[in-house]
Amino acid sequence: MASAPDFSLSCPIPIQNYPQVLLAHGGGGKLMHQLIEQMFLPVFGRPDVSHDASVFAVKGDRLAFTTDSYVVNPLIFPGGDIGSMAVYGTVNDLAMAGARPLYLSAGFILEEGLSMETLWQVVRSMQAAAQQAEVEIITGDTKVVDRGKGDGMFINTSGIGVIESKSEISPHQVRSGDAILINGDLGRHGIAIMAVREGLDFETTIESDSAPVAAPVLRLLEAGVNIHCLRDLTRGGLASTLNEIALSSGLNLHIDESLIPVREDVRGACEILGFDPLYVANEGRFVAFIPQSDVALALSVLRETSEADIGASVIGQVGKQATSEFSGQVSLTSQIGASRILDWLSGEQLPRIC
Amino acid sequence: MASAPDFSLSCPIPIQNYPQVLLAHGGGGKLMHQLIEQMFLPVFGRPDVSHDASVFAVKGDRLAFTTDSYVVNPLIFPGGDIGSMAVYGTVNDLAMAGARPLYLSAGFILEEGLSMETLWQVVRSMQAAAQQAEVEIITGDTKVVDRGKGDGMFINTSGIGVIESKSEISPHQVRSGDAILINGDLGRHGIAIMAVREGLDFETTIESDSAPVAAPVLRLLEAGVNIHCLRDLTRGGLASTLNEIALSSGLNLHIDESLIPVREDVRGACEILGFDPLYVANEGRFVAFIPQSDVALALSVLRETSEADIGASVIGQVGKQATSEFSGQVSLTSQIGASRILDWLSGEQLPRIC
Structure with a gap:
């Protein structure tokens, strides 16, 4: 449907300064803060984000919900790998809301040509990490992108936890x-x-x-x-x-x-x-x-x-x-x-x- | 810790046939089914997956939890875009479990150099799709990967819904x-x-x-x-x-x-x-x-x-x-x-x- 341009719909990030996404938009500093504050939060509408996890109630139970994608390079490094990080990182976001982590999802974006052995090593590492962190990985998804359109493997984990404490942590x-x-x-x-x-x-x-x-x-x-x-x-x-x-x-x-x-x-x-x-x-x-x-x-x-x-x-x-x-x-x-x-x-x- | 090789830990996908991940491992057919059945489910341990969403109970409430990454190419196409798909796809996985979709997460993996206008268009589309589907996007994450290591944008959405019906759908x-x-x-x-x-x-x-x-x-x-x-x-x-x-x-x-x-x-x-x-x-x-x-x-x-x-x-x-x-x-x-x-x-x- 053709409609008149609506000024209120213009991009909230100044396009003349940032016509393209930069690495720094994901780096945890000022530009990422700006992207989240100016683009995502106003649109998705929970402006009061006191931690990485969001808290909601279902019939009186307070639950926490969080998501993180992991794009660490290299996939395997001394002391860990993308799989253990994907478990710990999301568990830790739940913990920061004072929640007891219960369940994780695991979404894999694999690049065509990834070594099957590497995938297996990472999957085993996720299993061990989940046992250590006392969470269950209960749902998942696998996508494969063409060679040169990914970087080996990206993993998203989302997590659900229950908040048993009465403290307000914010x-x-x-x-x-x-x-x-x-x-x-x-x-x-x-x-x-x-x-x-x-x-x-x-x-x-x-x-x-x-x-x-x-x-x-x-x-x-x-x-x-x-x-x-x-x-x-x-x-x-x-x-x-x-x-x-x-x-x-x-x-x-x-x-x-x-x-x-x-x-x-x-x-x-x-x-x-x-x-x-x-x-x-x-x-x-x-x-x-x-x-x-x-x-x-x-x-x-x-x-x-x-x-x-x-x-x-x-x-x-x-x-x-x-x-x-x-x-x-x-x-x-x-x-x-x-x-x-x-x-x-x-x-x-x-x-x-x- | 060095330990003797454990045969039970060998890769369950026959490496001689599939040394590398193929596009078909994400295509919805036989190879994807094999990857999920032989590698993911035994390790992550919920062998009885009756639908894409997993069902769990918190103090008597039956909730559904699901995840999907979206890697559609092109990002914008006649009648939709990666943003609306990322909302509808996850909402629909919850619906298939008989759940009323409540909350979504949004995890962005952006490629350095993505047009900021394209990102904004997709974010607006997610907002409209979420309104249409009556869900709230309550938590998110943004990662940026170097140019040539992604493909514009991938989005993961995970979703939580509540199952109000007593029917067993499986x-x-x-x-x-x-x-x-x-x-x-x-x-x-x-x-x-x-x-x-x-x-x-x-x-x-x-x-x-x-x-x-x-x-x-x-x-x-x-x-x-x-x-x-x-x-x-x-x-x-x-x-x-x-x-x-x-x-x-x-x-x-x-x-x-x-x-x-x-x-x-x-x-x-x-x-x-x-x-x-x-x-x-x-x-x-x-x-x-x-x-x-x-x-x-x-x-x-x-x-x-x-x-x-x-x-x-x-x-x-x-x-x-x-x-x-x-x-x-x-x-x-x-x-x-x-x-x-x-x-x-x-x-x-x-x-x-x-």
């Missing part, structure tokens, strides 16, 4: 004075992948520490820790996540670089590769905002739950309401005591890391 | 003597896409009739039609779907070619393109197995619900239990009265049609 619950915790050291996952991709050989191989975190989160809730906000540190790393929360909450956040655990080998690899570990993607690391009174309990719970969580640390605290001039900024006190603004990732630091 | 419910109905004419969707792809110009453009079918299915259930089995006629078309049901139910099926509605222009295009309309993919067409006593009611309900459903027709009936020699076959009486076996699609007839 950036809007963050309060001035809250402690900012992370559950372990940063950067191993992203650097493990980048090292393979760049063909770098370190003295010892840095392995991805990607892992499911539903169990520690549920244990924090069961122990009575009053979690105000949770977010996993994937694309864009700690820096981007904190900026998102500062923006949503309208509060300034302060962190202290000397309190942030980064392994020496990861720090060294970051220097060689030219990355800042605060922007490197993780899978299995999260930031939690909790009242100071619950810090000791939270740390003891986290340090009990898994080897990876031994590095659980308080890295800073929530400051005052942002002034009208700046809406929620993140400031960092560096190792040498200087203070600076920790900005959004601009551009694409690490493409196809998840 | 191939195991199919009974000898059941009528086999379809809800309209076949082939328009697949041919619309193939015509564009092959650069064919017909006198009048054949448009895709892709549409959501949750409303007519729910109305059949509300009217008290005792639906034994439902399946939508997507990849592999009517022929593949009937073969799957014959296999699962162990019953022979008989259909009559002269009763199957195919528009003249579609039949003509099929001849030019060398396709059999019984194998062409549809989106918005389903087959229903119901007792003969409910046929008049079902047809009147379907013919009331939508213009597309005017062509709702009985096309055959369920025969006897298959003998041990042949497990559930589909036979077709042709226009000229000859009878033949209607086999599975072997190889890839129509790649990337959904």
Whole structure:
């Protein structure tokens, strides 16, 4: 049906600046934030996204629903592969909503010519990961695209979880004075992948520490820790996540670089590769905002739950309401005591890391 | 951890025959069936898949969960686009389980360089399709892959629906003597896409009739039609779907070619393109197995619900239990009265049609 052009239907992303999709539109930084805020949310109509999973109720049960596509390159890397990531990543998005993960879907987009053995290895890895994370993969789909129109394999997993806790976990619950915790050291996952991709050989191989975190989160809730906000540190790393929360909450956040655990080998690899570990993607690391009174309990719970969580640390605290001039900024006190603004990732630091 | 090779872990697809993934592994025919049956189901462990959606219960509510990735080429075609398909296809998989579709996720895999205007057009189309199908898109994800590693855009949608009816809809419910109905004419969707792809110009453009079918299915259930089995006629078309049901139910099926509605222009295009309309993919067409006593009611309900459903027709009936020699076959009486076996699609007839 021919109809007059409707101005309200014009593309909300300025076409003169961005006529085409850039890698950075998927990178977890400013451009991706803009695409989601300006194009997807107004159209799909749930403007209040407090975490990656969306919460809905069916006859009184609160359920969480989330989706993620995995396009990591290479498909198999030290410490993991696209299959285990596809399970952990979606499980972790559910956990960040305080949900107990129950069911996953698995949608495969295979490129013609993919080795059948590779597919089998990835499928087995998904099975093992699902067992570890205590979820069932209950529905699936397989598409094959012509050679040269894909990249081996992409996997989408969507997940459903049930929210048993009464806590409201959201950036809007963050309060001035809250402690900012992370559950372990940063950067191993992203650097493990980048090292393979760049063909770098370190003295010892840095392995991805990607892992499911539903169990520690549920244990924090069961122990009575009053979690105000949770977010996993994937694309864009700690820096981007904190900026998102500062923006949503309208509060300034302060962190202290000397309190942030980064392994020496990861720090060294970051220097060689030219990355800042605060922007490197993780899978299995999260930031939690909790009242100071619950810090000791939270740390003891986290340090009990898994080897990876031994590095659980308080890295800073929530400051005052942002002034009208700046809406929620993140400031960092560096190792040498200087203070600076920790900005959004601009551009694409690490493409196809998840 | 190094461990001895475990024979039980070897790839269940014979590597000597299929060392690599072929287009046909995603085509809806024999090879895809084999991949799903031999690799995915044993590993992911829900061997009894009676439809594309999986059913689970949360505190007594029966919910359906499904996923599909859409890789249709071209992205925009007469009568539809990848966005509307991604909504209708997943809504329809929920409907085939007898579920009322409630919520969808949307996972985008964009290729660097995709036109921002095209993305916007597809997103708007998803919005309109979701409104039409009465579902909400409540969670999403965006990934961008490097130029040459994708094909413009792939979309995964996963869906959640609630099953309000007490009916058990499954191939195991199919009974000898059941009528086999379809809800309209076949082939328009697949041919619309193939015509564009092959650069064919017909006198009048054949448009895709892709549409959501949750409303007519729910109305059949509300009217008290005792639906034994439902399946939508997507990849592999009517022929593949009937073969799957014959296999699962162990019953022979008989259909009559002269009763199957195919528009003249579609039949003509099929001849030019060398396709059999019984194998062409549809989106918005389903087959229903119901007792003969409910046929008049079902047809009147379907013919009331939508213009597309005017062509709702009985096309055959369920025969006897298959003998041990042949497990559930589909036979077709042709226009000229000859009878033949209607086999599975072997190889890839129509790649990337959904």
